[in-house]
Amino acid sequence: MKYKIEKNTVQETLIIPLYARKVCLELYPNLYRDETAVRLIDEIDYDFSEVEKNSRSPMQRFGSLEVAMRQNDLAFEVRDYLKSHPNAAVVNLGCGLDSTGRSCDNGSCKIYNLDFPDVIAVRNELLPAGEREENIPCDLNNTEWFRKIDSSNGAVFFASGVFYYFLTEQVKALVQQMADAFPGSVLVFDAANRTAVKMIAKTWLKSAKIQDVGAYFAVSDAPQEISAWDSRLQVTSRGYMLGYTDLKDPSVSGFFRFLARVGDGMMKMQIVKIRFGGKQ
Template sequence: MKYKIEKNTVQETLIIPLYARKVCSELYPNLYRDETAVRLIDEIDYDFSEAEKKSRSLMQRFGSLEVAMRQNDLAFEVRDYLKSHPNAAVVNLGCGLDSTGRSCDNGSCKIYNLDFPDVIALRNELLPAGKREESISCDLNNTEWFKEIDASGGALFFASGVFYYFLTEQVKALVQKMADAFPGGVLVFDAANRTAVKMIAKTWLKSAKIQDVGAYFAVSNAKSELSLWDSRLQVTSRGYMLGYNDLRDPSVSGFFRFLAKVGNGMMKMQIVKIGFGGRK
């Protein structure tokens, strides 16, 4: 039996990014492969014809490359942290149907997937938690979820495409509370400057009737801007299109490499890494 997803539901908003990851796997097989996305799309009863049509356009294909690079970069950071903290908690903030934690599993880490209750309900149907894995229903801004995380072996938190929808003050408050609760932990996420965030937010802000786009989280120079939030933060960043991979692969055209340079340069599309130092 295939799992049926209706149009215009919360569930639909989760399977579209999942479908994008499947398309990434087909378009850029040497750069990216998400076996879980490929398998799940096959197990879902949903009319993908519109998404399929869109996915072949030039900008959608570049969008797929963006998704692929972002997921690869975050996975790199997870694996890098696990080299020195093999028993760490790996925490996917706003997980949707993403399986990055599982794909980075080293056999001894603890994996946590966090999202709103309706998202976790769907995840439990399609991606039930495996060994050493837990899916937690929560609002990320209500830090009660901290109690659920066993960070005795260290903690790596990552967020993919999440903080664009947070107010700057919400991200700042969350980061400060995490620094209190998880000294020695690391938070990794994607970010971009104000111009890029306005483009990302255009559609959903309109439907939410939100006027003040400027209040939403955006960053140009992560180190200088975010270090001011708290003296314990060790902030670094790398461009997420070309900071980890030079994209010199036959599947990536010269034009897309040019767009990647624009993304890294003018849009400041970056992976931000924040280390939490000792307590105040």
């Protein structure tokens, strides 16, 4: 039996990024692997014809490349942390149907996947928690979930495409509370400047009836801007299209490499890494 997902439901919002990851693998096989996405697409009863048609346009293909690079970058940072903290908690904030935690599994870490209850309900059907893994239904802004994370051996938190939908004050409050609760741990996420966030917002402004895009989270110089929030934050950033790879692969056109430079440069598309001061 395939898992049926209806049109115009919250569950449908999980389909688009999942399908994008499948397209990434098909278009850029040397750069990106995600067999879980391919398997899940096969297990879901949904009319993919419109998504498939849209995925063929050049800008959608570049969007798929963005998704691939973002996932690779975050996975790189998770694996890097696990080298020095092999028994750490690996925490996927706003996980959807993403399997990055599993792809980084070193055999001894603990994996936590967090999202809204209706999303976790779908995940439990399609990606039930494995050994050393837990799917946690929650609102990220309600810090009750902190108590469910065993960070006694360190913790690396990551969020993919999540904080654009948060108000700046919400991100700041969450980061400060995490600094209190998880000293010595690391938070990694993607971010962009105000211009880029306005472009991203065009896709969700209408449905969310958002009036003031300026209130939403955007950064240009993350180390300077975010460090000013709290003295315990050690902040670094790298461009997320070219900061971890040169994209010199036959599957990536010269035009796409140019767009990648624009993204990292003018749009300040970046992977932000915050280390919370304290022992671990």
